[in-house]
Amino acid sequence: MRISAKADYAVRAAVELAAASDDKPVKAERIASAQDIPLNFLENILGELRHAGIVRSHRGAEGGFRLAKPADQLTIADVIRAVEGPLASVRGGPPEDASYPGAATALPRVWIAVRASLRNVVERVTLADVAAGKLPSRIEKLAEDPEAWVTR
Secondary structure (H helix, E strand, C coil): CCCCHHHHHHHHHHHHHHHCCCCCCECHHHHHHHHCCCHHHHHHHHHHHHHCCCEEEECCCCCEEEECCCHHHCEHHHHHHHHHCCCCCECCECHHHCCCCHHHCCHHHHHHHHHHHHHHHHCCCEHHHHHHCCCCHHHHHHHHCHHHHCCC
16 A cells, blocks of 8 residues: 555644644644644645544634544544545555456455455554554554565
8 A cells, every 4th residue: 555645644634633732723833843744735634634524623813723523533544535535446446346357357356355454454543542652452463563564
């Protein structure tokens, strides 16, 4: 899976909001500074997250952004889908719509398994988990595998 800068920035911004110590709205400038995200790019991302119901915006001198739901009810998958669409696609469509002739007939099942594996991670990690630095044990176990750290 390739995680775009947009998805990475969106997740980092959402985690920053989850980590906010109080329930006051957080200004985009503060998020951009804390996460080293270009402000113009972040403002567009926050607009998409607002449109998807992940964040709420508040106007005025005390305005800014905050999560629309509790951080423990929002997953990494929710944020990625809000800015990128479905987690896995094959040539722009869902894996279950892929169809191949001959020897490649079973390949759509591989793409579906890839999507299922991805979901097993990003649908199980909440913004609260990341903000607290305490990931679910099965996710930690996956990340502790030395082979997971090898780029191939």
